[in-house]
Amino acid sequence: MATPSDKLAASLEILKQLQNEGVVAIRSSQLSRTHRERLLHSGFIIEVIKGWYVPARPDETQGESTAWYASFWVFCSSYLTERFGKEWCLGPEQSINLLTGDWTVPRQLIVRTPKGGNKPLSLPHQTSIFDIRVELPPASDMEMRDGVRLYSLAAALIAVPPSAFQAHPLALRTALAMVRDASEVLGRLLEGGHSTIAGRLAAAFRSIGSEQIANDIAGAMSAAGYTINETNPFTDAPQARVSPLGPSPYINRLDMTWQGMREQVLIYFPRPPQARPEKNAYLRQVDEVYVTDAYHSLSIEGYRVSTDLIERVRSGAWNPDSHAADRNHRDAMAARGYWQAFQRVKQSLASILDGKNPGSVVQQDHGAWYRELFAPSVTTGILRPADLAGYRSGAVYIRRSKHVPPRHEAVRELMPAFFRHLRDEPDPAVRVVLGHFILVYIHPYFDGNGRMGRFMMNAMLAAGGYPWTVIPVEKRGGYMAALEAASVEGDIVPFAQFIGWLVEGTTSPS
Template sequence: MATPVAVRTATPAQRRLATALEALRTLQEQGRSVFNTGEFSRADREALVGAGFLQPVIQGWYMSASPSAKAGDTTPWIAGMKDFIAAYCNARFGSDWCVSAEYSLKLHAGTTLLPKQVVVHAPLGKNGVLDLPNGFSLMDYQARDFPAADRRDSVGNLRTMTLAQALLKVPENFFRASAEDAQVALLSISDASELSRVLAEGNHGTVAGRLAGAFRAVGRDAIADDIVGFMRALGNQVTEANPFETPLRIVPGDRIESPYVSRLRLMWASMRDDAASAFPLKEPGRPDDVAAYMRAVEDAYVTDAYHSLSIEGYRVTPELIRRVANGDWNEDIHEQDHQSRDAMAAHGYWLAHNEVKASIQSIFAGANAGNVLKGDHGAWFRAMFSPSVTAGLLAASDLAGYRGHQVYIRNAQHVPPPREAVREMMPVLFELLRDEPSAAVRAVLGHFMFVFIHPYMDGNGRLGRFLMNAMLASGGFPWTVLRLEDRDRYMAALNSASGQGDIKPFAAFIAQSLGAASGAQARSPRSDPRG
């Protein structure tokens, strides 16, 4: 006699949540992630908040959330902060608002950082400060000289001043406090036409002199001359003055590039000396015994895989890594292998590691390291995630190239560039790697800038560490493991570089890890991958 199958019946609370989720889905399908209290019934709102699908921002306002988000995780807020500011300000001020000149300029310059306080200018502002989650705030400034419609613009969903208007309005100390943003903004301007129109409407001789000095400081002499000549022709007294505090790294050439590309070039130029100084030792150069070097890379595999995967949060074991490396991983035989995300990660890491070894062999054969990375990094990525495609966990189209959507880094204030910028920035990264003479600089800045760009939907940290080791190998340095127990320091150093522009902690961390690599190789990593 067949055993009767129990039929589960949804509880009233589950049915209520299902109804609430339908209401939320309808709003989210409009591309929205921020909502005011009137858009849900009280029952739906309470069900969604209770289940973790909505989280309150301020009284009367909510944003989408994930029930799996951990306490203290700032990622949902970082992902939705701009959406909230736009929705809240549109509700309060209609279209008559824009962010401050300083933040407008930063947005036009492609900033990847969110300010702790966003200042909004609006004729109906109250000069009040609204506390927001995670230590952020919003100030609504009552703007008596609110810019006309043709002096306002938008970047994403935030209303801004035009770049010309922002340059007119930012105070002089902006060029000292936010020199990189100012330089990127100036480099994105092709001629003086729009600035001249703004400067002509009012007594702006002092500002004209400041902007002329700023353009000359970044190597745009023609624009500086045009501004001075135009203003003097109108009868204005113009005294040119450089507002930057320290000499700038001038990006060669007159070609106008996207702000993201200009920022990448400026970051490399400003960081390379600090990165190089962290490595006082002479590069070993191409190893005489390439086979011995490659055996050492292979010997380090288990240790490297354990630490690199564990840094990313995969719960892999040394036993699983050995099975994969020894060919004893079989998803058809081991059901747990087929179902395990961690097993997929371990198998993909092994396949990608083999691709990286082939790239190192090409470098040792005389190929330029930057060119090798340009040609091979896609194969590394595809190898890393091919097991997940085979198992049906990812679609084959997910491996088609760079990411097609915005991504966020957990608990980081840096927001990776938009997907459109990735396709502009990656060729420039390869160019910088190709032309950089120092293997240590290639390793440090290559790793940092790869994860800064975050070109793929997943795996960027692992690929960044592979890149680092390929670049170290190009100078004859040994394979270097970044260890799990150093994860907090590693992440803090990356955040320091992306948030404050200070590469020194990250360069020092890589140099110290490299210094420990020779000692680690003297032990048998296969006997204890945790060292």
């Protein structure tokens, strides 16, 4: 007679078969009622709407959002295709977000379809789909990205309303910089007689330095008999030079994000001490804070470590061959890795306190920090040696966050650009706040990004003469909320204030 474990294993086999076929949005017809109820009860799937499910982790707490956010785009594309076939696409503004590399989960996904019901469909965690009954653009004006039907770049730039340039200037400037030649938009402008839009786009291209494209649009429209009045749709001052025909949209977005956020950091983060710290005294203070730092940093990541374990690791009294005596082997490996990485970070601090460029030092050394962080887990077989190879080679999702980190192909473009900013940034406060935030925004590793971000923050604090600063686990909620505001809403102020409060030793309100 089959045991409950045997029955669950049988259901998991069915789920595994679906996942092996690439199925993320699971329809009720793809699972028998018995398997479906068993998997639901055990927490291996969650119901999105009636008749639709996505995989989940049974160890996630009730109401956890991670499985939903990780499945959002695949679910929406599967559901919309099941409902509307090929007769749907996202609106032009959300198409531009995805085309420029921003896959943040939106609060409401606006879908255009001639079969729309003009009403919202509620989805988990305050998200929704709103299908608008409207004709689709021509097939030549649409494209597919990872199963999501979008406006093409040129068609989206023509279709977006003027208000989009004021509401989403970073995305629109990034999109404009992706246009390589005026011919990409001119055909549509001429065919539709879009003289007003042509004037708006010509001025927008001119504002980002694409003079040739702007001149070609204005010249071609005038030659066709249209009167062109160029009106710049952007109302803000650009914070960074966009590089048409140059870097990828990811790098343009990073450059503009850095320049835009730095102005806010300069306002809200405390000014650095005027005196440069003495190296040996500073490193002694860092040693003194190690136990506290390790406890809180590891606890933020969900590891259950005690100060006793941390002390044994530091003193060398910890024996990896007797790990069974510790409550959790994985936690013990994390504690040992943190100790090893901490020692390597201190070497970087010594170089920085000797006056070397902090951006150059961390670019050279951060790979060694990461390898030390996970070396004990590799040695004991928890991780594979390949896990120390470096930046991630696949997708990664942040627990409970709507922010979807850039594709792994983009990470190899973004990390050199990130270190370029750290090298060139003249202000210590900006290096502190954006050094941490941008690293975790890129999320270059499968694991350890939070710990690496806090190491990066403290290396930049040392460069500015600020003290090594611990983020308490008791403040985890405020810390994660501030990072979420910066990642999803582009608002760096809460994060700059949060870190600033800790650096000054004052109590934050969160």
